[in-house]
């Protein structure tokens with residue numbers, strides 16, 4: 001940035017009311033013409049919109065689409081979701097990550113059945129009282145499903161508006177969230193609130209990309225402060241993001257003579273309620289593995305190292321050392337059970353351990 005360049009917030013302050021109205025008109029016309037045809041846009045069903053919005057948080061649309069279709073096939077109504085077991089819900093969610101979202105959805109579905117006749121309420125404030133529904137989600141559902149004039153400000157919208165208005169507060173800051181929310185509140189058009197919010201999200205998803213925004217395809221190019229000041233690569237201002245930390249773990253697949261594998265349901269926050277093999281902290285060497293397992297009441301023999309694996313979460317990376325071993329004990333330790341293939345298929349099983357499960361299947365080590 002040159003020393004002479006005017007800091008963009010000065011420009012934003014001098015923008016007229018007309019500027020906001022022009023942005024709205026151009027965005028709505030563009031959205032009408034260019035929006036991607038997505039299943040929930042065809043339906044307007046509040047339940048479909050809710051499912052799509054929850055799945056789309058932190059996940060790309062192309063990735064979530066098959067999950068969305070499978071989820072609605074299994075749970076076509078709020079009632080069906082409320083009636084399902086948590087294992088069934090988590091099984092369909094496995095691979096999407098951020099599993100708390102699925103748990104909250106089911107808690108909310110039960111509340112909707114008990115208190116709202118199985119329907120989503122149309123009020124922004126009431127929506128916000130439900131588990132897992134915060135400012136963004138309530139704004140998205142209220143505006144898209146019920147055309148209530150509330151902002152729905154996610155990361156895409158923050159980036160688009162920060163550039164268009166030239167806001168220079170850091171991307172993650174409360175200041176920027178507030179500035180963007182206030183601007184959307186000012187300009188959001190009555191009767192077209194859902195389309196306007198979706199137009200902003202869509203522009204962020206397909207044109208105003210984080211790196212190298214496609215300004216030549218942008219309907220608001222001539223109204224964009226970042227473009228005018230040649231600051232599209234600088235705004236929004238990013239502070240450095242920490243790289244996910246590495247965590248070494250040892251995964252042991254312990255088999256019994258009936259073709260089962262020893263597993264437990266997790267209680268930890270990460271992957272809570274999903275099933276795991278026996279896990280130990282750190283990379284445990286083969287020579288001491290039997291002793292480490294005996295310490296937690298799991299006697300084994302015939303230990304074999306069967307490779308390594310990796311699973312990336314948003315905030316950490318599991319680097320896994322994988323073993324198989326044969327159970328020699330009499331009493332299965334508390335919390336653990338031996339699962340056969342038939343059991344495994346009905347359990348919430350996280351994608352973190354999919355490679356190991358596939359290996360067990362390939363080797364024919366589990367029985368039906």
Ligand code: SF4
Pocket residue numbers: 160163164207208209213214215216218219220221222224225226227232
């Ligand atoms: S002109 Fe470029 S930077 Fe500005 S909103 Fe459009 S795509 Fe984003």
